[in-house]
Amino acid sequence: MLTLISATPSPYARKVRIALTEKGIPFTLQTEVPWDSTTQTPQYNPLEKLPVLILEDGKTAVYESHYILEWIEAKYPDRAPKLLPPVERVDDRLFAKQVEVVADGICDALVLALFEKRREHISDPWLARQMRKVDGGLRQLAQWVGDDGKEFLVGDDLGLADIAIGAVCGYLAVRWPDHTWRKQYPNLEKYWANLEKRESFKKTVPSPQNMVDKIV
């Protein structure tokens, strides 16, 4: 059986957990704190990041969330829902991947900002730069979601774009509860709240983790 190395707050790992659950692909969840010395992540990923999908042989590993999702689509071509539209809809496929780029980029900036805030001497310009990326990215996601009350971003079923946006909104709600995005973009919040009603989202709601080792 597949094993997914994950962490409770990880928005990247949540994308993979949602996709595997939606597609009915069984997997064992191995929850870790990638920042702690106890993590197994470096044994499988030279970049020392989770999520990591360990294959049935217990040795081969697939890592980097967007690549793991591509791998799942390629290896389980018949499992619905498809994360991307059919190959002939090139522009829709590219758009879905662009949405994931922005959603993941917001998460990247949030992670950098989180750790910056843990430093003894915080660099305000660096923190401001990260939050600018978060705000700019959210503005773009809200623009793409629009005000027509669409349930899914691309096509009429859950796809990559929805999973990526759902993961970043869920991460913000847990890690940045005071951020004003929900007031600024009620359309984005409404679209996200609808996604959170799905079983795959309910089963993967992020939660904070305790980091033991000092890393900044």
Ligand SMILES: N[C@@H](CCC(=O)N[C@@H](CS(=O)(=O)O)C(=O)NCC(=O)O)C(=O)O
């Ligand atoms: N681009 C990567 C980012 C993954 C990532 O940053 N994971 C964090 C954990 S979490 O922020 O998702 O909870 C990690 O393992 N960090 C350890 C490290 O960067 O050394 C992906 O999409 O998989």
